[in-house]
Amino acid sequence: MLTFPIADVLIEEGEEEIVFLCNASPRYIRCTTYCFPCTSDMAKQAQLPLAAVIKPFATIPSNETPLYLVNHGETGPVRCNRCKAYMCPFMQFIEGGRRYQCGFCSCVNDVPPFYFQHLDHIGRRLDHYEKPELSLGSYEYVATLDYCRKNKPPNPPAFIFMIDVSYSNIKNGLVKLICEELKTMLEKLPKEDQEEMSAIRVGFITYNKVLHFFNVKSNLAQPQMMVVTDVGEVFVPLLDGFLVNYQESQSVIHNLLDQIPEMFADSNENETVFAPVIQAGMEALKTRKGQGRDSDRSEWGPTARSRRKGGWVSGWEAEPQAADCPGKLFIFHSSLPTAEAPGKLKNRDDKKLINTDKEKILFQPQTNVYDSLAKDCVAHGCCVTLFLFPSQYVDVASLGLVPQLTGGTLYKYNNFQVHLDSQQFLNDLRNDIEKKIGFDAIMRVRTSTGFRATDFFGGIYMNNTTDVEMAAIDCDKAVTVEFKHDDKLSEDSGALIQCAVLYTTVSGQRRLRIHNLGLNCSSQLADLYKSCETDALINFFAKSAFKAVLHQPLKVIREILVNQTAHMLACYRKNCANPPAASQVSHLLSSGAKVLPTTSVHPASCSAHQVQLDLSPDHFIPQFCYLFLSSGNMTVSGVAHTSEGFFEEEQLILPDSMKVLPVYMNCLLKNCVLLGRPELSTDERAYQRQLVMTMGVADSQLFFYPQLLPLHTLDVKSTKLPVAVRCSETCLSEEGIFLLANGLNMFLWLGVSSPPELIQGIFNVPSFAHVNTDMTLLPEVGNPYSQTLRMIMGIIQQKRPYSMKLTIIKQREQPEMVFRQLLVEDKGLYGGSSHVDFLYYIHKEICQLLN
DSSP states (O other): OOOOOOEEEEEETTEEEEEEBSSOOTTTEEESBSEEESSHHHHHHHTOOOEEEEOTTOOOOTTSOOOOEEOOGGGOOOBOTTTOOBOOTTOEEEGGGTEEEOTTTOOEEEOOGGGOOOBOTTSOBTTGGGOHHHHBSEEEEEOOGGGSGGGSOOOOOEEEEEEEOOHHHHHTTHHHHHHHHHHHHGGGOOOOTTOSSOOOEEEEEEESSSEEEEEOOTTOSSOEEEEEOOTTSOOOOOSTTTSEETTTTHHHHHHHHHHHHHHTTTOOOOOOOOHHHHHHHHHHHOSSOOOOOOGGGEEEEETTOOEETTEEOOOOOOOOOOOOOOEEEEEEEOSOOOSSSTTOOOOOOOGGGTTSGGGGGGGSOSSTHHHHHHHHHHHTTEEEEEEEOOSSOOOHHHHTHHHHHTTOOEEEOTTOOHHHHHHHHHHHHHHHHHSOEEEEEEEEEEEOTTEEEEEEESSOEESSSSOEEEEEEETTOOEEEEEEESSOOOTTTOEEEEEEEEEEOTTSOEEEEEEEEEEEEESOHHHHHHTBOHHHHHHHHHHHHHHHTTTSOHHHHHHHHHHHHHHHHHHHHHHTOOOOOGGGOSOOOOTTOBOOOOOOOOGGGTOHHHHHHTSOTTOOOOOOSEEEEETTEEEEEOBOOBTTBOOOOOOEEEEGGGTTHHHHHHHHHHSTTTSOOTTSOHHHHHHHHHHHTTOOHHHHHHHHSOEEEEGGGOOTTOOSOOOOOOSSGGGOOTTOEEEEEOSSEEEEEEOTTOOHHHHHHHHSSSSGGGOOTTOSSOOOOSSHHHHHHHHHHHHHHTTOSSOOEEEEEETTSTTHHHHHTTOTTSOOBTBOOOHHHHHHHHHHHHHHHHO
16 A cells, blocks of 8 residues: 655754645645545445545644745746646656656656756655655745736735624724724734735725715825715725725824714614625725716715715715725624615524424525625625624524625624623634735645545635635635545555645735645555544534535434444444454443443544644543443443343444544534524524534534533643543533633633632632623633633634633523533433434444344
8 A cells, every 4th residue: 555755753942843745734634534445336335425624724833834935937837738737746757857747647748948857866856855846745836927817917905894884883882992993903914924014905984774985095184985875786986095005094094993983973874785885895806997987876075074065075086996906805794784775684583494394494595696796706806704793683694605605704793792792803803804814716626536526615616616716715714625436546556635726915926825635545444444534524524514404404414414424334343343352341232221431532542643633632522431442443332231131232333533423423413503493593503504614623623522621620830721521511510610612602610619719719709609700801810820721711712713702601590501502412402412322323223234
């Protein structure tokens, strides 16, 4: 079997840096299995999904070298003439270095004269280690004009901030909060490492039933406003002065941000539009020249709102046209768009549809306006990020569609209150503005002969079967790709994957980011199971299921997930397992059995690959049963008792690499997207569905199985996290304090008998009864316990895409119900099996398949 080189480890200044040779780092590409079956018949037999979770812009730790940038000048990257794969470590140079054979399609190509180099005694180029594209799994190319729209270099991108100034947002202080914070956040616009200031331009729009555009040109004494009242056919009335360099126009922008809350302070307008807002932002960025508009279609005026008889005071008179650049819209919105305009929505939150075949309608957009709008946005490189502040139903399934398909992000803050929720919102806004991002992106996944990419899941739009189009892609977004055979694979040549992303940087440079991965192939089913990665499997299952909810009944989807899980494990049991002798197992799982808990299993014992990747070293993954490890298998058994005493039945045997698959699968089946209940809002279900569709492996792992830390065991002298415990009520204690996090929320659970000294140390109050559960931030108490706890919370929050709001939960009080929903090993309060019951059910399904 062919073995691909993975990594060398270099030690620099006491820190460990992993340099991946030939293969991309797992932070960029994670696979459901790292050994593909040689034939499609094997794949069908195992029913093991062949997929990769690709995160092209994953954050690189500060102690690691950024991706190398290769520049071949006007000639551009060297590519295979047949399959167009880019030069990579899998190309084989022959004939003294004058030609090379493509590792993907086996085509023999001539080496361009400028790229020629002699070979050494083993057939390797003499400059092998000097060229990143020959020795590393990930690198970047500078793209030539052939890779640019209309063969012209792109303009630097723009950020447009679009603020809902309806009555509710003005009165609750949200508009003022946004304007105040933008003054400091705009100082940190993303830029290239070597640049002194960001090349990104900024623009501002406010809206309710109409749109207000602002001229913030640097030579103005004060900003000027233009009102567009025709929201049925939105246009951008200006270019010069709308998108500006922040540093040059800083004083005018600050003046505008100071004035906006006052301008609309007396507004009583509650109705809003939404689709025209996105249309306006897209038109401002569009890659075509705009047309002049009739003067009666718009109203001009300074922000001081002074009027002349017969109309607004005239401002600048420039002929409007589009900016011809990619960009990102930051939209701050709070209500269902009910004003007469394209994209108008009605309240359709019908609880009667839950658990019926029509439930899928709740996840579909109300109108095709948003789907068409998303398509246009992608075509023009316009990414949309939406910050929602709903106090009631807003139809997230419709409003969130454009952010999802354009590579943007959806944030939601229910019943937003400035004094409680501002920190969470501002952290999200700050991170979103500053994060690593690429614009106007197209991704192509190439494979070697014998298999191909067939399906894609994520925040993407596809105009054909091969090109993944994204208006933008940032460091938190992942695309999951499924592969299928179209021929036989060879154990000698393996299976090769190359992901190429063409994008525009924040400075306006067109680049290609390349990630390569070589996988082994085998004709033995045991090899497939041995190299499985459960975290990636659940990411794939979740995305495929959440995509299917748009078209299939949820009951059918749940049955498919259970059946496929049973088929995978039954195939392993039948063809690969080597069960231990009966004398090794004292009690076996049987009908009517009660399974006794044992000490839990840390992920370190689950998968060497998982430990190497370090998703969450202290993220505890449980096993709720007796475990017997033998020959790479895991045998689950329990105490079986009937009126006739103990008896034996066939064992439930799991592959060593899939020990946690049942617990993860049960968590997925109990998620509110697949298991609706009347007390949970439709918007929350649609929101969680859209978040998961763009998650990477580490984020989906934490989301489906939260991290539960016993803080009462905290060692204040150590910087390590406490050892996590199983997500089950059995692990809680009245004398304990526990911290639970799932990537979206963070809960601090207080037992009724929590030690007073810990309560004092955390909250600076004398007892449990004095703790205020309304707080969302812990007080800064000057003692080691408080400082260590705040440090732990910071570590958990670090590198997570969303700021987690802290909720204080007291044992035996009503809000505890929300916390208990996340104890995923227990039986769901509103449906869903416990982990033990699910194991038993899967075991029965496997037995039926085997019989």
